[in-house]
């Protein structure tokens with residue numbers, strides 16, 4: 001059994017890594033879904049209240065609130081799936097990393113995804129999912145918010161580092177290797 005956490009600044013390629021996992025039949029647990037569910041339970045709109053509820057959960061239940069609520073979701077995903085692995089998208093702070101290391105021990109692998117600011121800005125502009133994707137200023141603010149939450153330290157604590165500066169095909173192949181589903185997967189490449 002393997003639990004593979006991904007961490008990366010906005011536009012680095014986490015969503016793309018999750019897509020590769022899904023294509024390979026590996027379930028993906030998105031930490032943000034915990035917050036979206038909590039919004040719905042409180043009768044709030046996830047699109048509007050996501051940030052506020054994430055903060056409220058941490059205040060009410062501790063800095064590791066979201067990780068704690070994610071752990072059972074990971075176990076469920078593993079139990080329901082034929083795959084022997086699960087990807088967890090959305091780590092942001094060291095306390096969250098500690099919670100996962102505590103829950104899964106050596107079965108937990110942290111993968112950090114890196115790309116320079118300008119590369120991420122260009123890719124997000126191409127993605128164009130929402131207005132924030134088009135704005136350099138919005139990306140700067142998102143970066144700052146993530147780093148304020150402690151993401152810098154988490155990026156440095158990774159077991160595997162991926163530089164996503166080449167082609168999409170090369171990145172996707174690198175992800176398949178980390179997931180252990182690449183035809184050319186090398187034992188110990190983690």
Ligand SMILES: Nc1ncnc2c1ncn2[C@@H]1O[C@H](COP(=O)(O)OP(=O)(O)OP(=O)(O)O)[C@@H](O)[C@H]1O
Nearest residue numbers: 010011012013014015016123124127166167168171
């Ligand atoms: N190597 C690459 N070459 C070209 N495009 C890429 C590459 N890697 C990722 N992309 C594209 O860049 C965009 C941003 O990547 P992705 O959505 O995976 O980022 P993310 O880390 O999930 O960001 P966010 O946290 O904002 O959701 C996507 O449209 C993705 O397809």
